[in-house]
Amino acid sequence: MKINSITKLCILALINNEKLHGYEILKEVGKKTGIKLSASHVYPFLKELEKNNFVVAEAYDRGGHEKNVYQMTKKGKRFYRNFMNRFSIMLESGIKNNIKECHHCGCEVYKNHYHEIIKGKRYIFCCMHCAKAYKQEN
Secondary structure, rough: OOOOOOOHHHHHHHHHHOOEEHHHHHHHHHHHHOOOHHHHHHHHHHHHHHHHOOEEEEEEOOOOOOEEEEOOOOHHHHHHHHHHHHHHHHHHHHHHHHEEOOOOOEEEOOOOEEEEOOOOOEEEEEHHHHHHHHHHOO
């Protein structure tokens, strides 16, 4: 099965965490991605997940209307975990050039690092407290 869009990834992440019906999925994915979705974006993928035994749909009656609540199966959770492991490796390789190491504590900082010029040299820190500690030690 291919996960080839942010929409599909977001659907997987949502139903990995909780049981949701299609309309809830539609609204949550829209909120999280900023993409205006229609049912044609969500339900075919849910059917594909169901066909592959990654989710189960449980019918319930909601005020005279039957709705399906989707829940990830063990097989689906395993698929999601494996996919996320591969995705995180790819994501990490894409951002590693932007990760800086704090000169004092060694933690990795992706954005909003703190820097100071000390003795004419620019040092990167995760925060002003690490910069202060570094200056006190040196």
